[in-house]
Amino acid sequence: MSRRKKRRKQEEEHMDESWLVPYADILTLLLALFIVLFAASSIDAQKFQQIASSFNNVLDGGSSIMEYQAPKQPELESLPIVEEEKKPLEEKSDKQKDKEELEELQRKINKYIKQNKLDDALQTKLTEEGLLVTLQDGALFDSASAKVRAEDAELAREISELLVLNPPRKIIISGHTDNVPINNHEFESNWHLSVMRSVNFMKILLENEKLNPSYFSARGLGEYEPIATNETVEGRAKNRRVEILILPHADLQP
Known part of the structure; x- marks a missing residue:
């Protein structure tokens, strides 16, 4: 074969190989493109510089972008x-606790009433007021x-022990x-008598020294807050009464 023909053949082989791009490089370029597109919406400056540098290296024949770690998704911070x-919620919990304490006190007083057979004389009721x-x-x-009455003063003293809280x-x-x-030499009205x-x-x-007088108050309401009819003997007997109202803690009241 002549030297001219041999040289021509080598040039043709060289030209055939020069325009080929390895299949793997094409995939690498495509992968780089998709990563750039994917990261574009939430990328920061540092990550952008890293991807751009990697992409340039691929185009310049340097290391592949596959050597870089994929950008991590930002972690969601828990909201305070x-x-x-x-x-x-805390207030509700405190009110519930206060109510449970009053319920426990009610059970204690009811136990005292039952043990002393005082069901006809004393009753308890848990209300919105206390x-x-x-x-x-x-x-x-x-x-x-x-x-x-002197014979009933002891009942009042026993009740005072139940009020030590x-x-x-x-x-x-x-x-x-x-x-x-009512209108006699001692009382001008039912209101005066109730007071x-x-x-x-x-x-x-308050003879009980374990009780603090500053927590107590007294009032008379006369005939103006009946709990039964005044048209019958039984109803009037129910209306003649003394009430002890044990309040919720002041800071929990609306």
């Missing part, structure tokens, strides 16, 4: 709990009198009467 949103303990006036007073609670003593008018009954009963309670 807003105190204003958490507070109502724990209400009702004493019929016949258990403490003679008719038209505001003085606690930790922490202490505010307690309101209320006197009530029926609507039968003195609540005060005299509270005095005996």
